[in-house]
Amino acid sequence: MATRLPAVSLRSVGTAAICVLVTCALLSAARQASLYGLIEQPNVALVHFMLGAVACIGCAILSLRAAGWWGRVTMAAAGVLVMWFAVFLGTVTHFDVWQAVPNPPSEAYADGAQLIACVVVGWIPGVLLYGCALAAAWGGRRVLMGGPR
Helix, strand or coil, X not given: CCCCXXXXXXXXXXXXXXXXXHHHHHHHHHHHHHHCCCCCHHHHHHHXXXXXXXXXXXXXXXHCCCCHHHHHHHHHHHHHHHHHHHHHHHHHXXXXXXXXXXXXXXXXXXXXXXXXXXXXXXXXXXXXXXXXXXXXXXXXXXXXXXXXX
């Protein structure tokens, strides 16, 4: 007999999926804007990082309203995933834009190590940011509610 997840948990999964999809669409738009020259090369990675950070913090705040541990784990996974994708896509786009400038330096083509590092350890900024945002949101909620809960 298969167990069924509670409806509230499914709502958290849907919220996490929407967060991931919207953030991926925004990151794709930022990549296209960068490739068309609308975002300058030094700021490309920062724009991607900031979009991922906003989504990660949003997932941390939404996880306070998630029902059960399934909802919280889903929101945590979504927050870390969007931050990892933002770091990775920001690095890739940074090097793509840098290589497109006239007469790029040789450093613009030495991107293998950075890309491998983003794939392997790119989730660490997401975990740290998610944890800090969750702790701040939880502490803020306790202050607003008037004591421990």
